Amino acid sequence: MDTKEIAELIELMAKGNLSELEVEREGFRIRLRKEPPPAAAHPHIVYPSHAALVPPEKLKELAAPAAETIREIRSPMVGVFYRSPSPDSAPYVEVGQEVNENTVVCIIEAMKVMNEIKAEMRGIITEVLAENGKPVDFDRPLFRVRPLP
Structure with missing residues (x-):
């Protein structure tokens, strides 16, 4: 997974008003969590x-x-x-x-x-x-x- 794909995940979180997102693919796992500001x-x-x-x-x-x-x-x-x-x-x-x-x-x-x-x-x-x-x-x-x- 490259930085462009990670940026797309962050954008998806923002647009979908998600507070947490976890993706696992081909041995790579990323978990994004948004804390309240x-x-x-x-x-x-x-x-x-x-x-x-x-x-x-x-x-x-x-x-x-x-x-x-x-x-x-x-x-x-x-x-x-x-x-x-x-x-x-x-x-x-x-x-x-x-x-x-x-x-x-x-x-x-x-x-x-x-x-x-x-x-x-x-x-x-x-x-x-x-x-x-x-x-x-x-x-x-x-x-x-x-x-x-």
Whole structure:
């Protein structure tokens, strides 16, 4: 079994919302188990500074909506979380910014490869949950998003 097949198994777990998967084939056995992500002790809050951001009076409304209306952008891999393409660049997204399916929200560095992570949903960023330059686990929440129709 090669790394591509293992990555496919991880993707299958994520799409099927599985917490454990075990495969045995030709004398090779792999067992994957997803632990619940740790709760963020101190969420990273960043104040908006872009023209395309939601007005400040709307932020209060967005910050505390009913729990069922908030979705999360989760890490598709283990690696180091970066909010911007370089240390001296502005973050890809800010709290209050509207995103769509193709909006790059961050980079996760894994094995010296910089992987752009897209929002994959339409909505407004309400919270940044990961700390810039710190490791993240597979399926860890990175951002909270209020979906838009």
